[in-house]
Amino acid sequence: MAALGLVLAETSGNLFPARTQMALSLGWHIVFACFGIAFPAIVVFTEWRGHRRGDPVLTGLAHTWAKAMGVLFAAGAVSGTLLSFEMGILWPGLMDRFGQVFGFPFVLEGFAFFVEAIFVGVYLFGWNRLSPRAHMLSALPMVAAGIAGAFFVVSANAWMNNPTGFALDADGDVVDARPWAAMFGPSTWPQFVHMWLAAFMVTGFLIASVYAVGMLRGRRDRHHRLGLLIPLTVAAIATPVQIGVGDWIANAVADNQPAKLAAMEGQYETTAGAGLSFGGVYRDDALHYALEIPYGLSLLIHHDPDGVVPGLEEVPADERPPVNVVHLAYNAMVGIGTALLLLAAWFGLVWWRRRRLPGTDWFLRAVAVSGVGAVVAMEAGWVTTEVGRQPWIVYGLMRTADAVSPAPGLGWGLVAVLAVYAVLTAFTVVVLRRLARGRDTLAPQEGGVSR
Amino acid sequence: MTLAEAVLGAAFVGLVAYALFGGADFGGGVWDLLAGGTERGRRTRDRVERSIGPVWEANHVWLIFVLVVLWTGFSGAFAAAVTTLYLPLTLAAFGIIARGAAFAYRKSVGTPGMRRFFGAAFALSSLLTPFFFGAVVGGVASGRVPPGIAGGDVVRGWVNPTSFLGGALAVLVCAYLAAVFLCGDARRDGEHDLAEAFRRRALVTAAVTGAVGLAGIAVLRADAPLLFDGLTGRGLPVVLLSVAAGLTALGLLLARRYAAARIASAVAVAAILVGWAVGQYPYVLLPELTVEEAATGRSTLLALLIALAVGALVLVPALVYLYVLFQRPAPTSGPEGRG
Numbered sequence: 001m002a003a004l005g006l007v008l009a010e011t012s013g014n015l016f017p018a019r020t021q022m023a024l025s026l027g028w029h030i031v032f033a034c035f036g037i038a039f040p041a042i043v044v045f046t047e048w049r050g051h052r053r054g055d056p057v058l059t060g061l062a063h064t065w066a067k068a069m070g071v072l073f074a075a076g077a078v079s080g081t082l083l084s085f086e087m088g089i090l091w092p093g094l095m096d097r098f099g100q101v102f103g104f105p106f107v108l109e110g111f112a113f114f115v116e117a118i119f120v121g122v123y124l125f126g127w128n129r130l131s132p133r134a135h136m137l138s139a140l141p142m143v144a145a146g147i148a149g150a151f152f153v154v155s156a157n158a159w160m161n162n163p164t165g166f167a168l169d170a171d172g173d174v175v176d177a178r179p180w181a182a183m184f185g186p187s188t189w190p191q192f193v194h195m196w197l198a199a200f201m202v203t204g205f206l207i208a209s210v211y212a213v214g215m216l217r218g219r220r221d222r223h224h225r226l227g228l229l230i231p232l233t234v235a236a237i238a239t240p241v242q243i244g245v246g247d248w249i250a251n252a253v254a255d256n257q258p259a260k261l262a263a264m265e266g267q268y269e270t271t272a273g274a275g276l277s278f279g280g281v282y283r284d285d286a287l288h289y290a291l292e293i294p295y296g297l298s299l300l301i302h303h304d305p306d307g308v309v310p311g312l313e314e315v316p317a318d319e320r321p322p323v324n325v326v327h328l329a330y331n332a333m334v335g336i337g338t339a340l341l342l343l344a345a346w347f348g349l350v351w352w353r354r355r356r357l358p359g360t361d362w363f364l365r366a367v368a369v370s371g372v373g374a375v376v377a378m379e380a381g382w383v384t385t386e387v388g389r390q391p392w393i394v395y396g397l398m399r400t401a402d403a404v405s406p407a408p409g410l411g412w413g414l415v416a417v418l419a420v421y422a423v424l425t426a427f428t429v430v431v432l433r434r435l436a437r438g439r440d441t442l443a444p445q446e447g448g449v450s451r
Numbered sequence: 452m453t454l455a456e457a458v459l460g461a462a463f464v465g466l467v468a469y470a471l472f473g474g475a476d477f478g479g480g481v482w483d484l485l486a487g488g489t490e491r492g493r494r495t496r497d498r499v500e501r502s503i504g505p506v507w508e509a510n511h512v513w514l515i516f517v518l519v520v521l522w523t524g525f526s527g528a529f530a531a532a533v534t535t536l537y538l539p540l541t542l543a544a545f546g547i548i549a550r551g552a553a554f555a556y557r558k559s560v561g562t563p564g565m566r567r568f569f570g571a572a573f574a575l576s577s578l579l580t581p582f583f584f585g586a587v588v589g590g591v592a593s594g595r596v597p598p599g600i601a602g603g604d605v606v607r608g609w610v611n612p613t614s615f616l617g618g619a620l621a622v623l624v625c626a627y628l629a630a631v632f633l634c635g636d637a638r639r640d641g642e643h644d645l646a647e648a649f650r651r652r653a654l655v656t657a658a659v660t661g662a663v664g665l666a667g668i669a670v671l672r673a674d675a676p677l678l679f680d681g682l683t684g685r686g687l688p689v690v691l692l693s694v695a696a697g698l699t700a701l702g703l704l705l706a707r708r709y710a711a712a713r714i715a716s717a718v719a720v721a722a723i724l725v726g727w728a729v730g731q732y733p734y735v736l737l738p739e740l741t742v743e744e745a746a747t748g749r750s751t752l753l754a755l756l757i758a759l760a761v762g763a764l765v766l767v768p769a770l771v772y773l774y775v776l777f778q779r780p781a782p783t784s785g786p787e788g789r790g
């Protein structure tokens with residue numbers, strides 16, 4: 001016990017392990033959360049089309065996807081449970097001071113998740129036990145709960161970016177928490193819509209990419225063509241809308257978090273007629289080697305080429321986020337988003353003209369990498385919003401360093417979490433590959449026992 | 452009843468539900484662990500797998516529900532407890548991940564080696580996770596969590612006699628609940644020999660749990676006098692109710708009345724937890740922080756209470772639907788064979 005005490009006595013610098021652990025856990029979970037939001041809708045839509053047309057390929061596709069959905073939901077459920085522990089274990093300062101203000105949406109998301117878990121169970125268990133009509137009706141709560149859950153979680157995050165719905169007394173203690181008002185701050189709607197569309201892009205492109213790989217290997221049957229067509233259509237519809245929403249969210253950031261916007265653009269000086277910068281390295285208060293579109297940023301933010309955009313110089317040095325990380329992550333998101341838009345346009349154009357998929361292998365190759373691309377873009381967007389908020393955990397009110405737990409031994413927690421996620425990722429991949437190959441493989445929520 | 456008591460009460464109902472549903476679920480894993488070799492234990496494992504398959508996720512959302520209500524309604528006490536007890540909580544969280552993933556994935560892999568590996572991970576974490584949760588309860592109940600962030604000893608907070616007693620009792624109770632539950636399930640599907648086997652297991656675990664509980668009285672008296680006073684004072688009627696319900700459950704098991712035995716067993720387990728709550732009242736963190744002191748602002752508590760009431764209206768019918776659907780006998784074959 002004494003030896004353990006000595007090892008755990010390493011208290012200094014909990015911020016780095018805590019942030020790394022949180023980033024890892026959230027970054028992992030968010031991919032599975034995307035499937036929890038978007039996959040039910042895609043699966044139920046496919047099942048519905050299958051029943052309407054009496055098409056066994058479509059219903060078979062829906063059943064395969066439902067099983068994959070079950071596995072992904074299980075992985076998302078366990079990683080989400082870990083997150084609800086980590087919120088308290090790693091950031092007790094945040095929970096202690098502000099839990100009463102922004103904890104409420106988590107309670108609602110608890111309900112949403114509960115409903116989704118119940119109906120994922122009903123949906124998979126009832127596949128051949130309920131009539132098609134009852135089966136699809138029972139799936140509607142699952143679809144709705146997935147979307148509602150996303151709204152509640154994102155609203156909590158939006159609150160951390162734009163804290164509202166409370167008053168502080170002279171000591172900085174919360175005196176008048178209004179949880180409903182806190183849930184609907186200025187960032188909530190743009191952030192939610194952005195995340196919701198991202199979920200459809202990630203899910204759509206990833207599923208399509210699996211079938212694109214299959215088609216590149218010569219499996220060009222109807223099962224594969226539809227398996228590519230349906231999710232790709234979903235993603236291709238979401239992508240241009242997402243680019244439009246990007247403008248909305250950039251405006252919200254400009255209004256509420258000027259330091260984050262300045263970091264996204266690597267802009268030091270407050271400028272009228274600011275250019276839009278791509279790439280480059282931020283060093284000594286300036287962005288070097290960047291590609292710049294003149295007046296681009298002012299146009300984007302103010303819809304006026306001479307609009308004034310505040311730079312990082314407006315913010316004290318110790319309140320600036322790490323510029324290079326935010327700038328590059330933001331560029332990565334926009335760059336990949338643009339590439340995905342081109343892919344969607346290519347697909348849309350050919351479909352509109354000829355009612356078929358583009359025939360070249362290059363198209364399939366592009367779809368094959370689009371899934372990973374969409375995930376990278378989403379993670380980069382998430383890094384932009386989270387790292388761009390630093391050094392604040394609650395923007396302008398509480399520093400991340402003041403929220404972290406002082407308990408000894410958090411460094412070991414990081415090592416353990418790293419190991420756990422490495423193993424979990426490996427097994428998730430193995431199981432999904434098996435599900436993709438064997439039609440009679442069972443999903444975790446299904447009845448019956450596999451041999 | 453004050454607003455704070457109502458909200459804490461609702462969180463406590465969630466905790467009891469987790470103990471009953473999640474507990475039976477963990478217990479299924481314990482019996483999986485003790486089922487014997489691959490071939491000999493196969494039927495027991497199949498029974499466990501079929502019984503908890505569609506409901507295990509829902510059974511565990513109770514835990515998230517309890518956590519989020521506590522961190523919103525009792526932020527300070529929550530921060531104090533999770534930081535002091537973060538080691539057993541992290542270990543329990545890892546147990547939940549290992550268990551959930553292993554159970555989910557075992558079904559989808561074919562090779563015997565992988566299935567055995569997932570099975571072992573599932574069974575072992577089914578044993579360890581409730582132990583760590585029991586240790587957390589023991590740490591809180593024995594007054595080892597002072598208010599303030601990471602104010603208590605992160606090791607002694609859960610490495611102590613009361614925590615070990617809590618952990619042992621939690622594992623035993625889970626195993627008992629699962630055995631009682633599986634009796635009925637096995638008989639419904641016509642597996643009468645399995646039903647008999649689970650009945651024996653239920654009777655044995657009941658006896659062991661009773662013995663550990665009796666020995667625990669001495670442990671609490673020495674290690675957690677405040678809790679001991681509460682349990683033998685104000686909490687005594689509830690503790691006696693638990694004993695009575697437990698004895699009734701034993702009688703019902705002997706008479707093979709499994710449905711009634713389930714109810715009596717649930718009452719016995721719920722009463723133990725209620726006894727703890729009554730014994731500790733009005734303190735959230737013994738011996739200084741009361742429910743009223745720990746509660747957050749009025750509008751937060753009110754919003755919580757409204758959300759809990761409306762949420763229950765959605766949740767309860769949905770849960771009933773799930774359990775009813777899943778208690779139907781399995782069809783002999785579907786259009787696509789099994790599945």
